[in-house]
Amino acid sequence: MKSLQRIFAIVVKELRQLSRDRLTFGMIVGIPALQLLLFGFAINMDVRHLSAGVADLSNTANSRQVIMDMVQTQVLDIKHQAADVYELESLMRQGKIVVGIYIPPDYERRLQQPERSALHLLVDGTDPVVQGAVVGIANSGRTSPFNDRPPTMEIRTYYNPERRSPVNTVPGLIGVILTMTMTLFTAVAIVRERERGNLELLITTPVRSVELMLAKVLPYVFIGLIQVTLVLVLGVLLFDVPLRGELIDVYRVCLVFIIANLALGLVFSTVVQTQFQAMQLTFFFLLPSILMSGFMFPFDGMPKPAQWIAEMLPMTHFIRLIRGVVLRGATLSELSNEVAILAGFVVVAMTIAVLRFNKTLD
Amino acid sequence: MTNVPQATQSDLAIRARGLTKDFGNVVAVNNVDLDVPRSRIYGFLGPNGSGKSTSIRMLCGLLTPTHGDIQVLGLEIPKQAEALRRKVGYMTQKFSLFEDLTVRENLNFIADIYTLPRAKQKIRIPQVTERYELGRIIKQRAGTLSGGQKQRLALAAATLHEPELLFLDEPTSAVDPENRRAFWESLFDLVAEGTTILVSTHYMDEAERCHELAILDLGVLVAAGTPDQLSDGIDAAVVVVESPEPRKVSRFLDEQAFVHSTAQIGNTLRVMVDREVQNPASFTDGILRDAGLPLDGCEKVRPSLEDVFVAATQARKAARDKTE
Numbered sequence: 001m002k003s004l005q006r007i008f009a010i011v012v013k014e015l016r017q018l019s020r021d022r023l024t025f026g027m028i029v030g031i032p033a034l035q036l037l038l039f040g041f042a043i044n045m046d047v048r049h050l051s052a053g054v055a056d057l058s059n060t061a062n063s064r065q066v067i068m069d070m071v072q073t074q075v076l077d078i079k080h081q082a083a084d085v086y087e088l089e090s091l092m093r094q095g096k097i098v099v100g101i102y103i104p105p106d107y108e109r110r111l112q113q114p115e116r117s118a119l120h121l122l123v124d125g126t127d128p129v130v131q132g133a134v135v136g137i138a139n140s141g142r143t144s145p146f147n148d149r150p151p152t153m154e155i156r157t158y159y160n161p162e163r164r165s166p167v168n169t170v171p172g173l174i175g176v177i178l179t180m181t182m183t184l185f186t187a188v189a190i191v192r193e194r195e196r197g198n199l200e201l202l203i204t205t206p207v208r209s210v211e212l213m214l215a216k217v218l219p220y221v222f223i224g225l226i227q228v229t230l231v232l233v234l235g236v237l238l239f240d241v242p243l244r245g246e247l248i249d250v251y252r253v254c255l256v257f258i259i260a261n262l263a264l265g266l267v268f269s270t271v272v273q274t275q276f277q278a279m280q281l282t283f284f285f286l287l288p289s290i291l292m293s294g295f296m297f298p299f300d301g302m303p304k305p306a307q308w309i310a311e312m313l314p315m316t317h318f319i320r321l322i323r324g325v326v327l328r329g330a331t332l333s334e335l336s337n338e339v340a341i342l343a344g345f346v347v348v349a350m351t352i353a354v355l356r357f358n359k360t361l362d
Numbered sequence: 363m364t365n366v367p368q369a370t371q372s373d374l375a376i377r378a379r380g381l382t383k384d385f386g387n388v389v390a391v392n393n394v395d396l397d398v399p400r401s402r403i404y405g406f407l408g409p410n411g412s413g414k415s416t417s418i419r420m421l422c423g424l425l426t427p428t429h430g431d432i433q434v435l436g437l438e439i440p441k442q443a444e445a446l447r448r449k450v451g452y453m454t455q456k457f458s459l460f461e462d463l464t465v466r467e468n469l470n471f472i473a474d475i476y477t478l479p480r481a482k483q484k485i486r487i488p489q490v491t492e493r494y495e496l497g498r499i500i501k502q503r504a505g506t507l508s509g510g511q512k513q514r515l516a517l518a519a520a521t522l523h524e525p526e527l528l529f530l531d532e533p534t535s536a537v538d539p540e541n542r543r544a545f546w547e548s549l550f551d552l553v554a555e556g557t558t559i560l561v562s563t564h565y566m567d568e569a570e571r572c573h574e575l576a577i578l579d580l581g582v583l584v585a586a587g588t589p590d591q592l593s594d595g596i597d598a599a600v601v602v603v604e605s606p607e608p609r610k611v612s613r614f615l616d617e618q619a620f621v622h623s624t625a626q627i628g629n630t631l632r633v634m635v636d637r638e639v640q641n642p643a644s645f646t647d648g649i650l651r652d653a654g655l656p657l658d659g660c661e662k663v664r665p666s667l668e669d670v671f672v673a674a675t676q677a678r679k680a681a682r683d684k685t686e
Contacts, residue, residue, distance in 0.1 A: 002477040009474030013463065020462045197458035204422055204452040205475045206444070 006207050010215030014189065018219065024185070028223055032177045032230045039173050040166045040239050050133070053080035053088050053097040058107035066119065067101060075133055076101075088122055098124040099134055166239035171326040172295040174231050174254065175318045178224055179261055179289045180282065185220050186265030187278035195274060209357050213350075217262045224258035225251065244329030252332060253321045256342045260314040263349035270356035289315035317341050374433075375400045375527050375558035376421060381430035383416050383581075390416040392581040394430075398560060398574075403553055405572030406562035407671060413581035414562035415455060418529050421560070422452055435526055448476065451520035455531040457512045461505030465496050465515055468504055469522065476523040490518040494548065510541030517545070521552065528552065530561040534568065546571055566668045577674050584674040589667055596665045598622050598673050599642040603631040603650070604658035611655050618649065623676055634673060 018024060052070075056063050070076050080097055082088045088100035100122030104110065110118040123134045193199045202212065228251065235241040243250070264285070272278045290296060292306060293315040299307065310316045317338045324330035324338075332339060376398035383391040391413040398404040406414040419425040421434055423443025432439040437446050459468045469490070473483045491497055494514040499507060504515060513533060520528060530549075534542045546568070549559055561572065569575050569589070576586040585592055605611045608631050612624045615633055622634040635642040647660040665673070 005474055005477050009471055013460065013467070013471050016467065017460065017462050196461070197454055197456040198460060200424070200454050201452070201458035202475070204424060204447060204450070205472075206447045206477070207475055 003208070003211055007211050007215040007218070010207075010212065011218050014216065014219045018223075027181065028227065029230065031181055032173075032227045033234065035173055035177055036170065036231055036234050036238070039169045040235075048074050049077045050075060050099050051079045051097045052076040052099040052101060053082050053091045054078055054101045054103070055082040055084055055088050056101075056103045057084070057105040058103045060108055062111065063103045063107050063119075066103070070101065070137055073137060075137055085120075085122075092122060092124055166235070167241055167327065168323075169295075170231065170235035170239055170241045171322040172293075172319050173235075174228055174322060175257065175293070175315050176286075176290055176295060177227055177231060178254070178258055178318075179315055180286050181227065182220060182224050182258055182261035183265040183268065183285065184279065184282045185223070186217060186262050187268040187272065187282060188275050189216055189220075190266065190269035191272055191275050191278045210354055213266055213354055213357065217259070217266065220262055221255070221258055224262075225254065228254045228258075241326070243326055245325035245331070249325045249332050250322070253318070253325055253339070256339060256346065257314060257318045257321075260342055260346045260349065263346050263353060264314070266353035267349050267356065270353060289313050292316070294319045314342055314345050317345075373399055375402075375435060376404075376560065377433045378421065379431045381417065381420060381432065382428045383413075383420060383425060384428045390581050391420065391427075394576075394578075394581075394583045396576065396583070396586075398558065400558050401553055401556050402573040403549060403559045403561060403571070405569050405575035406560070406578055407564070407566075407569040407575050407667070408562070408578035409564055409675075411580070412578040414578055415531050416581075417578070418452075418531050418560065418562060422446065422450055422529050448523065449525055450527045450529060451523070451525035452529045453516050453520045453531065453533050455535065457504075457516060457536075459504050459512075459516060459519055462503060464501050464503050465507070466500045468515065469496075469519060472519045472522050478523060486522055486524075490522055493551075494518040509536040510538060510545075513537050513541065513545060517548065521557075526557065528557055528559045530559060532562050532564070534563070534565065542568070566666070566671070569667050577671055579675045579678055582678065584678060585670060592667065592670045593665045596670050596673050597677060598634045598637055598665075598669075599639065600663050600665045600669050601633045601635050601642050601646050602661050602663050603633055603646060604629065604660075605631065605650075606656050606658065611650065611657070614650070614653055614655060615646075620645075623672055625672070632669065634669060634676075 054067055056067065067078070071078060076099055080091055082091060082100070085100075085102045088097070088102060091097045092100055100120075102120040102122060104119065107118055110116050121134055121137070190199070193202070232241075232243070232250070236243065265282075268278055268281050268285075272281055288309065292302065292310040293299070293313055294310070295315070299310065299316070302310065321335055321338045321342070324335050325332070374397055376396060378394060378396040381391055381394040381396065382389070394413075394417060396417075406417065408414050416425060420427045420430075421432060421439065423434075423440045423446055426440050434446055435449050437443075439446065460471070463471065466487075469487050470483070473487060478486060491500060494517060496511075496515060496518060499511055504512065507515065513536070517533070520530075534545055537545065542565075549561070553559060561568075563569055572589070574586070574588050575592070577584050577592070585595070587595065603611060603615075606629070608626050608629055612626060612631050615621045615624050615631070620636045620639050622636065624634070625632045633646060635646060639645050643660045643662040647657070650657050650660070
């Protein structure tokens with residue numbers, strides 16, 4: 001009972017302080033909204049509308065046809081007509097185009113000689129994603145009367161047939177946002193009190209370490225769930241992200257992940273001395289979470305040692321869970337392994353935090 | 363330990379023996395013995411870095427001593443520190459309540475943290491509010507309060523749960539003289555109700571108000587007792603020299619072997635003269651006249667606490683210089 005009274009007092013105090021800290025309050029809503037828009041609209045892995053230039057020296061029905069085919073993929077936008085290959089190169093150097101289509105005068109003849117390349121695609125290789133996209137065009141775009149056989153491989157995409165990036169990024173984005181805000185907020189919430197001297201006062205009172213830890217974390221659980229809701233609603237409204245699994249499962253998964261990050265934030269707070277250090281440590285942790293968890297790049301593509309490290313990150317397991325539930329409509333029992341790992345992480349982190357936070361100033 | 367008579371133990375709020383704290387190779391507190399009687403104001407007097415705060419933190423269980431035994435209110439510290447928390451109040455050197463909460467919110471929070479029952483809170487909060495004149499600022503955020511107001515709020519919060527023992531770590535460092543006076547009046551009110559107060563300070567006038575005090579210098583307890591005992595026990599005589607050219611006189615006296623130190627106060631000099639000197643006033647007078655220095659008179663006075671403090675710390679410095 002007394003324990004509850006103390007925990008409740010701290011929770012109320014935290015919420016009150018939070019509602020008066022306009023910057024943090026703004027971040028609760030601002031970070032999810034901003035990141036969603038950034039990742040949803042700006043950071044788009046689908047390559048579309050690349051600026052292209054054409055030098056069609058053949059100018060026949062076939063050459064015009066092959067250009068039309070490329071334009072129809074929507075990958076290329078023809079922005080410039082060039083007289084020759086040198087002009088294309090010059091345009092590329094100036095950064096006006098990233099792809100140049102050079103169709104030589106003897107295009108018709110080359111088409112009938114399958115061992116020779118019929119046309120040249122000039123690619124600005126400074127962006128590997130652009131390179132990849134153009135390789136895709138080159139493989140599909142050799143239309144000619146003599147080479148009109150159906151492709152040997154047909155690609156069929158599950159869960160995201162339109163290959164829209166937001167469908168992949170939005171659920172994962174919940175993970176990025178929660179990792180960033182939850183860890184930072186708790187770490188800062190405790191370190192700030194240490195910096196301001198509040199902690200010196202608190203530890204001379206009968207408050208127990210566990211009570212203080214729990215009470216510090218509880219308000220942020222609610223805040224985390226609000227953020228999840230915000231990202232889901234915006235994701236569905238703006239980017240038409242499908243929600244194939246049970247909504248309650250989405251929240252369950254998020255809840256475990258939120259607590260994992262809060263516990264991690266508590267551990268951080270026992271390591272660092274200043275708010276600035278708390279911030280540094282959070283970003284030090286955030287970066288591998290974004291890059292190695294499978295959020296940005298395929299997990300299977302990483303070398304084994306990197307995969308082992310990634311398995312230690314709660315974000316990796318969260319990405320598997322949230323994509324499973326939201327996009328594939330999986331149930332939690334199908335993913336129980338990942339849930340168990342996250343829960344284990346919570347227990348370990350929370351234990352470390354409580355053990356490390358002793359009520360002395362030593 | 364077992365030889366200590368029972369009566370003595372219960373009369374003492376704090377008893378420490380051989381209290382020592384090292385931070386790496388810096389000795390912050392060195393082998394301090396302390397007996398603080400109940401229902402008294404006990405002062406720690408010392409300059410910054412003399413180990414006052416470290417001692418207080420060890421006594422309330424915030425820091426673990428490197429060596430030494432501590433008993434506070436009959437509890438072994440730091441082993442029984444948790445049990446002590448309810449019985450003591452602690453006012454930190456820096457204002458440590460929440461600046462983004464109002465005065466009332468801060469008091470409610472502290473009341474809940476000490477798990478005062480609601481009924482009790484309804485009595486105690488208005489009580490301290492009235493006593494420390496917080497009524498007019500009750501809805502103001504603590505961050506916007508003046509130094510004196512913050513200090514009153516801090517004292518109200520520290521005494522809300524009616525502690526038997528109050529630790530005050532330089533409570534008046536950010537407060538003007540008028541508020542300091544009022545603050546000390548309220549401390550005596552608390553003592554009259556039976557509270558024991560341990561207060562650290564570097565102000566001499568505050569030290570004079572304490573029932574008893576200990577003078578700390580570089581972590582060592584150099585003198586302890588009532589202000590009168592300390593004044594009587596000083597290892598030197600104090601002579602006040604009046605002269606139209608005090609700087610000249612002081613430069614001359616600093617060279618003399620029988621003079622421990624001089625300090626100028628306005629146009630007079632406070633001169634600490636060796637204890638061995640008979641009739642220190644006339645002796646000083648004679649020396650100065652022989653040297654042909656302008657002089658209006660010499661008079662032996664009762665040593666003040668500042669003199670005690672200077673004498674005690676200088677004796678240690680002299681001893682250190684000798685060993686080096």
